Amino acid sequence: xxxxxxxxxxxxxxxxxxxxxxxxxxxxxxxxxxxxxxxxxxxxxxxxxxxxxxxxxxxxxxxxxxxxxxxxxxxxxxxxxxxxxxxxxxxxxxxxxxxxxxxxxxxxxxxxxxxxxxxxxxxxxxxxxxxxxxxxxxxxxxxxxxxxxxxxxxxxxxxxxxxxxx
Amino acid sequence: xxxxxxxxxxxxxxxxxxxxxxxxxxxxxxxxxxxxxxxxxxxxxxxxxxxxxxxxxxxxxxxxxxxxxxxxxxxxxxxxxxxxxxxxxxxxxxxxxxxxxxxxxxxxxxx
Numbered sequence: 001x002x003x004x005x006x007x008x009x010x011x012x013x014x015x016x017x018x019x020x021x022x023x024x025x026x027x028x029x030x031x032x033x034x035x036x037x038x039x040x041x042x043x044x045x046x047x048x049x050x051x052x053x054x055x056x057x058x059x060x061x062x063x064x065x066x067x068x069x070x071x072x073x074x075x076x077x078x079x080x081x082x083x084x085x086x087x088x089x090x091x092x093x094x095x096x097x098x099x100x101x102x103x104x105x106x107x108x109x110x111x112x113x114x115x116x117x118x119x120x121x122x123x124x125x126x127x128x129x130x131x132x133x134x135x136x137x138x139x140x141x142x143x144x145x146x147x148x149x150x151x152x153x154x155x156x157x158x159x160x161x162x163x164x165x166x
Numbered sequence: 167x168x169x170x171x172x173x174x175x176x177x178x179x180x181x182x183x184x185x186x187x188x189x190x191x192x193x194x195x196x197x198x199x200x201x202x203x204x205x206x207x208x209x210x211x212x213x214x215x216x217x218x219x220x221x222x223x224x225x226x227x228x229x230x231x232x233x234x235x236x237x238x239x240x241x242x243x244x245x246x247x248x249x250x251x252x253x254x255x256x257x258x259x260x261x262x263x264x265x266x267x268x269x270x271x272x273x274x275x276x277x
Binding site: 004077094163 | 209220
């Protein structure tokens with residue numbers, strides 16, 4: 001087993017375990033913390049695929065900002081007492097079966113595709129660095145970039161309007 | 167690593183997210199499962215970006231094929247951040263009105 005394979009399996013197991021714990025923990029705070037674990041594992045995957053900028057952005061934006069927002073809201077509501085009403089067992093079973101069936105269908109459909117002969121080995125290429133991404137972002141994709149700033153402004157206004165006590 | 171492994175990782179994460187949305191009643195946890203599904207799509211986009219970049223590198227050493235997919239992931243993160251702000255504001259408002267985040271109370275459309 002090469003070091004790449006070991007890292008891949010470690011990060012994959014970590015991501016899947018974290019995702020399962022997000023879904024299954026009773027306490028919402030634990031769910032948030034496990035989701036942060038998932039984001040760290042995915043950032044590791046990004047680094048292994050030469051997407052260094054995305055790895056850092058994933059850590060800063062998701063694990064740093066969004067998850068802190070979630071934690072704030074959970075603590076604001078004082079929900080860390082695990083008093084969540086549960087769905088009944090049959091509904092839970094049906095949900096799990098539905099997710100599993102979708103996974104079965106997707107895996108069965110994709111397992112023989114042409115992509116299985118393609119390998120992602122190799123560290124060459126620098127498209128994931130900020131220089132390359134910045135060049136493309138500010139030349140070809142400058143309009144979506146500006147539009148996303150308007151989106152942020154409207155999201156900010158929307159959050160303030162929704163959060164106001166009336 | 168073959169690309170297929172990354173596809174299966176992405177599918178598994180996505181399906182765990184779907185199962186979470188279907189089985190939980192806490193609105194915040196449902197929201198976090200949606201974030202999980204967004205991230206599953208992101209890792210798929212990055213894997214395909216690397217795949218196409220490696221293919222293009224074989225013919226041209228200075229190619230920039232694959233940058234677009236990574237920018238797409240960047241925009242998905244941007245939209246997700248905006249979505250989280252508004253979504254959490256809605257959840258806080260809902261908590262203020264009905265003192266619970268249980269989505270089973272949101273059944274007014276049925277009556």
